[in-house]
Amino acid sequence: MKLSVVLPTLFAELLPGAIDAAHAAAGDVPHDILVVSPFDPQRDDVRWIPEIQSRGSIAAANAGMMAARGEVVALVSDDTRLTPGALGLAIARLAGLPGGMVGFPRVVGGEAYIGTVFGHYYPYFFAIERTTLARLGAFDEGYRKHYADPDLALRIWNSGARCEFLRDAAIVDVPSRGGAGEAPDKALGSRAADFARFVGI
Numbered sequence: 594m595k596l597s598v599v600l601p602t603l604f605a606e607l608l609p610g611a612i613d614a615a616h617a618a619a620g621d622v623p624h625d626i627l628v629v630s631p632f633d634p635q636r637d638d639v640r641w642i643p644e645i646q647s648r649g650s651i652a653a654a655n656a657g658m659m660a661a662r663g664e665v666v667a668l669v670s671d672d673t674r675l676t677p678g679a680l681g682l683a684i685a686r687l688a689g690l691p692g693g694m695v696g697f698p699r700v701v702g703g704e705a706y707i708g709t710v711f712g713h714y715y716p717y718f719f720a721i722e723r724t725t726l727a728r729l730g731a732f733d734e735g736y737r738k739h740y741a742d743p744d745l746a747l748r749i750w751n752s753g754a755r756c757e758f759l760r761d762a763a764i765v766d767v768p769s770r771g772g773a774g775e776a777p778d779k780a781l782g783s784r785a786a787d788f789a790r791f792v793g794i
Contacts (some may be wrong), residue, residue: 594622594663594664594665594684595623595663596619596622596623596663596666596680596720597624597627597661597663597665597666597667597723598615598625598662598667599627599654599667599668600626600629600657600670600671600710601629601630601644601653601656601657601670601671602629602630603630603647604672605634605706607657607671607672608628608630610674610767611674612626612628612636612672613780614674614675615669615675618644618673618675618677618678618680619681619718620677620678622684623696624663625639625663626640626658627641627642627660627661628640628641628642629642629644629653630643630644638741639675641658642660643660644656648734648739649736649738651733651736651737651738653752654668654731655733655734656767658731658788659731661723662784664721664723664724665683665687665721665722666726667683667718667721668718668719669718669764670764671769672766672768673718673765674762674764674765675718675765676762676763676765678737678762680704680720682741683695683697683720683762684692684720687721688741688761690713690757692725692728692749692753692754693725693754693755693756694719694721694745694746694749694755694757695716695720695721695757695758695759696716696719696720696756696757696759697717697718697762697763698760698764699717699718699765700763700765700766702766707758708743710746710747710762713746713750714756715742715743716746716756717742719742719756726746729745729748729752732745735790736791737786738784738787738793739778739787740787741748742789743791744791783784
């Protein structure tokens with residue numbers, strides 16, 4: 594089973610480490626890496642999806658997921674790192690989880706964080722079968738940065754499938770870039786607007 598790893602980024606300095614970590618997370622699983630960015634990654638081991646206009650991280654993630662060719666699509670971030678072999682574990686679990694999604698606990702400062710909403714688990718970063726994305730749709734681009742992940746997870750739960758996290762794999766934060774990535778979205782007030790959309794106010 595082939596895997597497509599989607600990696601949106603705005604920060605060239607974070608990209609090499611993120612690409613190397615994605616390869617390590619995939620291990621022996623046949624895979625390709627799709628980088629969604631406004632700049633050319635200048636790497637032969639990735640497929641570049643140019644981000645011509647910045648429409649937020651949700652739209653960038655969708656652009657990569659819609660361009661994916663693998664049977665399984667994984668979404669990762671430039672400022673986190675999956676543990677080696679994590680994506681192989683994800684593919685193995687998806688085989689017994691038809692229509693579902695698997696994700697990874699996020700390790701921040703030694704503590705593991707697991708997201709829940711309305712009593713249901715949702716993953717920050719995940720692996721999902723491409724057929725499930727085709728059936729349920731990817732992220733709602735009415736969100737710019739926040740709350741699209743629990744929204745997608747709830748659609749999966751409502752379809753009768755499950756979201757599960759992998760106990761033996763994790764997402765680990767890399768050293769902070771000083772908040773540089775937050776400024777554009779904060780200026781747009783995206784968190785408040787996205788929250789209002791999520792709760793329907």
